[in-house]
Amino acid sequence: MEGTLSAFLYCCPILVNGEVADFQYIWGNRKAHELVNLTPDQFRQTTMLQLFPYFRTTGLFTRYITAWLTGEPQRFEREHIIGDSVKWVDVSVVKQGEGLVITALDITDSRRLRQQSLQQAQLLHTIVDNSPAGLVLYEPVLDAAGAIIDFRYVVTNASNAHTTGRNVEDMIGHLLSELFPDIYAQGFFDQLVRVCLTGESQRVERRFLGDQIDVWVEGSLVKTDQYVLFTYQDITRLKQQQLELAEQAALLRETNQSLYRSNADLERFASVASHDMKEPLRKIKAFGDLLSNQYGGTLPPEALDLLKRMQTASSRLMQLIDSLLEFSRITNARDVFNPVALPNVLLQVLQNLDVSISEQQATITMGNLPTVLGSAFQLEQLFQNLLANAIKFRRPDVPPIIRIDSTRLRPDELPEPCTYLTSTVPQATGWWQIQVSDNGIGFHPQDADLIFQAFRKLHGRRQYEGAGLGLATVRQITQNHQGAITTESQPGQGATFFVYLPAFEPAPGQPRI
Incomplete structure (x- = not known):
């Protein structure tokens, strides 16, 4: 038994008034002496409760008494505390003769491993269940x-x-x-x-x-x-969203196709309608000219006035048809965008307006203007409308003075009405603010939005000619170029129009746009 890993010991009860008061250790092997940290002589002079007084409070002492009184073997695991040493032992208690044979196996390591395994299992269960x-x-x-x-x-x-x-x-x-x-x-x-x-x-x-x-x-x-x-x-919610997006995309494609067909039909209608409307207008004007040239001298003044009004009305209607056609084309434009040098665009506009500029003795100056990504035709229409308006709405007896300049802005420098552009064109690295200023009659600030509406005119037809589509066309062109337009003015103090167009980093070797 001396070579075994288990501690073996034999003890006999100490009776007081016929009841077990303690157990006296009689014999133990070397492992038992090591377990209690006593010499053989010390061991034989020691009782159970002297070594382990806590047996009374933990109920273990009662189990030893039960084994001695009933002869029923006992098996349990317990903490073994000697001084500062704490171990776990697997204990077997069997009655033998007048005493008890106790076998104790040190299971500290196996119990620690078992406890660790249990903790890991509990941790794994917690992770799995809360995943x-x-x-x-x-x-x-x-x-x-x-x-x-x-x-x-x-x-x-x-x-x-x-x-x-x-x-x-x-x-x-x-x-x-x-x-x-x-x-x-x-x-x-x-x-x-x-x-x-x-x-x-x-x-x-x-x-x-x-x-x-x-x-x-x-x-x-x-x-x-x-x-x-x-x-x-x-992923049920994600799939539902994907299906909804697919349905919306299909609906959008169908709507776009329908809109494309409608726009194509509208363009064909506008082309045919303008041709059919212009032809009778030409005849009205031609017949009016014949009446005026051949019979003007014989007509009474009232008839001549009616004839003049008829000619003026037909000319106005012809101009309106041309303006509508231009506005329709700009609205439905699908031009391919390329880098466009605005100085070249302005030079062409100045040539187009050469007669008007000369007649009104207008002074037009240009600062540094950028190259932007867009349609040269549409940008020419934009600046031609802005300059024509600046010349037309001049102050009496005051020659028009018009200044065109530009400033590059960071996205965070856009004015409040235009900050939405940073989300609609996130790829823009900046914005070009192009100012067109004049010294004309101006307008009230509350009319700043009204002037961009189609057919909305702030002045009577007799004062200023026009179909009321010029600035509506300008706004449409800025929207086609993913930009915006705002204006500032006061009556009698001229007006400034601010056109905002996106700026992009150019490819190597290309001009800045």
Whole structure:
């Protein structure tokens, strides 16, 4: 016994008035002496409660008494405390003759490992049960021939229970066919079998649809030992959003196609209508000219006045048709954008307005103007309308003075009415602010938005000619170029128009735009 790993000892009861008051140690092997840290002589002179007084309060002393009185063996694990040393021992107590044979095995290390394993198992259980991912461990169920006919739930977690609408306790130990019979027809059972037989992992993205379940999941099937582990994320909401976006995209494509057809029809209609309307207008003007030239001298003044009004009305209608055609083309423009040097555009505009500039003795100066990405034709229309307006709405007997300049702005320097541009054109590295200022009649600040509306005129037709579409066309062109336009003015103090166009970093060797 001296070579054993267990401590063996023999003790006899100490009786007081016929009751067991303590146990006297009679003999012990070397392991027993080491366990209590005593010499053999010290050991034989010591009682149980002298060494372990806490046995009374813990109930252990009662178990020794029970073994001696009844002869019924006792087996338990207990903490063994000697001084500062704390160990765990596996104790067996057997009555032998007039005393007790006690066997004690030091299980401190195994108990520590068992405690660590238990803590790890508890930690793993906590992680699994609180994981946002669904988790199921399936065990294959075989028939007599060894073929897989079903799968049993071995482990699952709260996330899977939430997704499937069942309790964890209601799934563990149950068969897949019992809980979700609809899944068999959807191919998931076949995937489980394939992973189980081949050992090859598989990705899963599918919709589970049944009597009590309708979800989309994305995850994986992995074989582990004889089991199949299924981990997944519930992507039902994401799928619903994708389906809604797909439906919206399809609707948008259909709407765009319908709009494209409508625009094409409108362009054809405008072209045909303008031709059909212009032809009778030309005849009216031609016949009016004949009447005026051939019979003007014989007509009374009242008839001549009516004839003049008819000619003026036909000219105004001709101008309106041309303006409408121009506005229609700008609104539906699908021009290809290229780098456009604005100084070249302004030079062409000045040539177009040469007669008007000369007649009104207008002074037009240009500062540094950038190259922008856009349509040269549309930008020419934009500046021609702005300059023509500045010349037309001059102050009496005051020659027009017009200044065109530009400033590059950072996205965070855009004025308040235009800050939305940073989200509509996020790829822009900056913005060009192009100012067109004049010394004309100006207008009230409250009319700043009205002047950009089609056919909205602040002055009577007899004062200033025009169809009322010039600034509406300007605004449409800025919108076509993903920009904006604002204005500042006071009556009698001229007006300044601010055109904002996106700036982009150029490709190597290209001009800055």
